[in-house]
Amino acid sequence: MIEHGVLSTASGEYPESLIDTLKKLTMLDGVSGDEKPVRDFIIELIKDRADSWHVDNIGNLIAFRKGTGLGKKVMLAAHMDEVGLLITGINDNGLLKFKAVGGIETRVLVGKRVRIGKDRVPGVIGYKPIHLQDDSERKSTVKKSGLTIDIGAKDREQAEASVSVGDTAAFDYDPVEFGDQKLMAKALDNRVGCALLAELLKDRYPFDVYGCFTVQEEIGLKGAKAASYAVEPDAAIILEGTTCYDLTGTDEHMMSTRLGDGPALTVMDRSVISDRGLFRFITHTAERLGIPWQVKRTISGGTDAGRIQVSGRGVKVCTISVPCRYIHTPVSIMDKRDFFNVLKLAEGTLAGLAGWFSEDGNAGAYGFDQNQSGGESDV
Amino acid sequence: MECRDLLKKLCSINAVIGREDAAAQAISGILSDYCDEVRVDAFYNVIGLRKGQGENPRNVLVSAHYDQIGLIVTGIDENGFLRFTNMGGVDPKTLAAMEVTVHGRRDLHGVIGSKPPHLIPPEDSDKPVKLEDMLIDIGYGAEQARELVSVGDVVSFRFPVLELKNNRMAGRSMDNRSSVAALVEMLKELERIRHRDNVYAVATVQEESGLVGAFMTSWNLKPDLAIAIDVCHGDMPDAPSDESFPLGKGVAIAVGPILSRKHARACIKLARQEKIPYQIDAEEKDTGTEAAVYSSALEGIPTLLLSIPAKYMHTAVEMVSLDDIGAAARLAARYIAFRDELDQEGDSND
Numbered sequence: 020m021i022e023h024g025v026l027s028t029a030s031g032e033y034p035e036s037l038i039d040t041l042k043k044l045t046m047l048d049g050v051s052g053d054e055k056p057v058r059d060f061i062i063e064l065i066k067d068r069a070d071s072w073h074v075d076n077i078g079n080l081i082a083f084r085k086g087t088g089l090g091k092k093v094m095l096a097a098h099m100d101e102v103g104l105l106i107t108g109i110n111d112n113g114l115l116k117f118k119a120v121g122g123i124e125t126r127v128l129v130g131k132r133v134r135i136g137k138d139r140v141p142g143v144i145g146y147k148p149i150h151l152q153d154d155s156e157r158k159s160t161v162k163k164s165g166l167t168i169d170i171g172a173k174d175r176e177q178a179e180a181s182v183s184v185g186d187t188a189a190f191d192y193d194p195v196e197f198g199d200q201k202l203m204a205k206a207l208d209n210r211v212g213c214a215l216l217a218e219l220l221k222d223r224y225p226f227d228v229y230g231c232f233t234v235q236e237e238i239g240l241k242g243a244k245a246a247s248y249a250v251e252p253d254a255a256i257i258l259e260g261t262t263c264y265d266l267t268g269t270d271e272h273m274m275s276t277r278l279g280d281g282p283a284l285t286v287m288d289r290s291v292i293s294d295r296g297l298f299r300f301i302t303h304t305a306e307r308l309g310i311p312w313q314v315k316r317t318i319s320g321g322t323d324a325g326r327i328q329v330s331g332r333g334v335k336v337c338t339i340s341v342p343c344r345y346i347h348t349p350v351s352i353m354d355k356r357d358f359f360n361v362l363k364l365a366e367g368t369l370a371g372l373a374g375w376f377s378e379d380g381n382a383g384a385y386g387f388d389q390n391q392s393g394g395e396s397d398v
Numbered sequence: 399m400e401c402r403d404l405l406k407k408l409c410s411i412n413a414v415i416g417r418e419d420a421a422a423q424a425i426s427g428i429l430s431d432y433c434d435e436v437r438v439d440a441f442y443n444v445i446g447l448r449k450g451q452g453e454n455p456r457n458v459l460v461s462a463h464y465d466q467i468g469l470i471v472t473g474i475d476e477n478g479f480l481r482f483t484n485m486g487g488v489d490p491k492t493l494a495a496m497e498v499t500v501h502g503r504r505d506l507h508g509v510i511g512s513k514p515p516h517l518i519p520p521e522d523s524d525k526p527v528k529l530e531d532m533l534i535d536i537g538y539g540a541e542q543a544r545e546l547v548s549v550g551d552v553v554s555f556r557f558p559v560l561e562l563k564n565n566r567m568a569g570r571s572m573d574n575r576s577s578v579a580a581l582v583e584m585l586k587e588l589e590r591i592r593h594r595d596n597v598y599a600v601a602t603v604q605e606e607s608g609l610v611g612a613f614m615t616s617w618n619l620k621p622d623l624a625i626a627i628d629v630c631h632g633d634m635p636d637a638p639s640d641e642s643f644p645l646g647k648g649v650a651i652a653v654g655p656i657l658s659r660k661h662a663r664a665c666i667k668l669a670r671q672e673k674i675p676y677q678i679d680a681e682e683k684d685t686g687t688e689a690a691v692y693s694s695a696l697e698g699i700p701t702l703l704l705s706i707p708a709k710y711m712h713t714a715v716e717m718v719s720l721d722d723i724g725a726a727a728r729l730a731a732r733y734i735a736f737r738d739e740l741d742q743e744g745d746s747n748d
Contacts, residue, residue, distance in 0.1 A: 126527070145715050150686075151641065158525065177564075197506070199539065201537035262514075348494070
């Protein structure tokens with residue numbers, strides 16, 4: 020049934036150890052531009068799986084898996100960075116000024132704990148007590164300008180002894196498994212992609228595989244640009260943790276994805292329109308293997324796919340995501356079944372991708388789409 | 399136990415207002431190490447007695463409330479999300495993406511979710527998210543959620559204690575576990591001092607919703623002197639300077655209409671003599687603490703209010719200094735033991 024016999028999770032047996040790896044990954048800090056702790060961990064994880072690996076100038080980790088003969092290059096990409104804070108100033112009273120690195124809503128910062136820099140100096144983001152707020156303050160939203168990080172320092176000098184302007188700060192939240200197969204953690208966007216990509220590097224494929232763990236996605240897809248320039252892939256699959264707004268009271272068409280409904284495939288977002296043929300191939304694979312899947316409904320947000328698609332002579336791209344509630348907060352939540360189904364779907368896709376290359380993968384180049392009569396609905 | 403560890407232990411206890419029953423035993427266990435006897439009353443006030451060693455001992459009441467603000471479940475919706483409202487002074491602006499524990503049939507982990515900003519209509523964009531538009535995500539569908547949770551279950555905020563610079567500690571429920579820590583530290587101090595009076599060290603309930611525990615406690619014990627220990631606002635850049643007090647600069651001794659002028663003055667004098675760091679907290683109204691109950695309880699109990707400065711009160715990151723807890727404990731203990739000697743110096747009347 021599976022051409023290349025690489026679908027290790029076909030039995031439905033989930034490798035729980037992969038959840039442990041994921042948890043460890045979320046406990047590392049890798050705010051955009053400061054991804055080293057995450058990269059070092061992943062290097063340890065993949066160095067015996069890859070035929071070779073290197074870290075490029077911008078900080079991407081690129082692992083290479085030689086193919087068994089098909090002269091195609093497939094890029095698998097997952098960004099290592101997470102949203103966080105950048106220390107931008109130290110006040111005379113010892114409080115730290117900061118700016119958000121990547122998209123963080125101001126209101127989710129209130130009352131949170133962070134750790135700063137290499138030494139993980141603990142700090143908290145406080146707020147004016149409700150008792151001291153006047154009527155207009157009580158009725159207004161959280162003002163970003165009033166927020167600072169408090170590490171308990173008495174004054175600037177004391178703060179400067181442990182923190183410098185330019186240090187990054189990450190949320191200080193440990194993962195929790197709870198509910199019905201749920202995992203809460205910080206930085207599920209995109210340690211889920213990192214964990215899955217590392218897992219996929221265990222197998223050998225007909226085509227060359229470049230496992231690209233990219234940097235600086237959250238501030239504008241920077242790393243992917245450099246990585247795809249170097250790799251010049253024929254096709255790329257991007258593994259992500261994506262938004263999930265399925266809370267009660269949300270109109271269905273505004274729910275980007277729904278937790279537990281399976282891997283989310285991107286048709287279009289702010290950065291890219293996925294390759295139609297590759298998208299269709301992945302959905303067929305899901306149907307064939309009985310893996311639930313969903314289309315990401317909203318078109319907000321962007322992924323590395325947008326940069327990879329337009330690199331070199333152009334790359335066929337598609338993004339497969341694990342739906343995550345409350346991404347870009349310290350408490351994002353995923354369903355473990357979705358996570359493993361993304362793994363299954365990615366494995367199934369890679370197992371069949373050599374066939375897709377020969378039948379469909381080059382079709383666009385000739386203006387044909389041989390699969391048009393396949394009858395897939397126009398989602 | 400060192401004060402640092404004591405405070406951590408106290409903060410790990412969950413006692414949402416009115417649901418102190420599950421916590422009373424733990425509090426009682428901590429007090430019993432330093433008291434001659436400890437009992438828990440019908441409302442779960444935990445009353446420790448350290449007997450006086452002098453003739454004709456009077457009764458001194460020292461109290462610190464041990465309840466905490468939290469949330470209460472008001473509904474379970476068709477997708478298994480919980481609706482809730484506040485118990486005590488919770489600022490909705492501090493709730494986004496908070497970790498919570500739902501005290502249902504068993505303790506359940508949860509996260510507070512709300513509509514993302516791009517789904518909020520523009521006319522509401524400058525308004526804070528309302529409590530009724532938030533929900534708690536416990537990761538279960540409706541059927542399982544309804545099995546595990548009932549309307550009326552309480553919810554506590556989940557937050558570990560962080561150790562920061564300068565002996566500062568941050569976490570939820572520093573209001574008022576830092577004062578319970580001071581109460582215990584005071585008892586430790588009293589073990590080293592001979593004191594004439596009976597000392598009732600009481601961890602009280604339901605302060606955050608109407609100072610409830612203070613009422614029956616003062617009626618039951620009929621003390622000659624009441625000392626309430628609570629938190630006051632810590633100094634922050636945007637807080638009024640006369641209503642907030644720097645951390646690490648000592649215990650705040652309250653003065654004002656409801657407080658005994660005689661005792662406050664004597665207490666300040668003692669702090670100065672003993673070089674216990676202190677600050678003066680002028681309270682023009684009823685203080686919002688248990689002191690308000692004591693001062694007009696029975697025929698009026700002479701009352702002192704000692705406060706520990708806490709930054710960011712009623713958020714999950716309330717911050718206090720261990721030094722201030724120590725100062726409050728030392729001052730309370732020494733005032734109980736030495737107040738008569740101070741009085742003799744004729745510094746009182748009103």
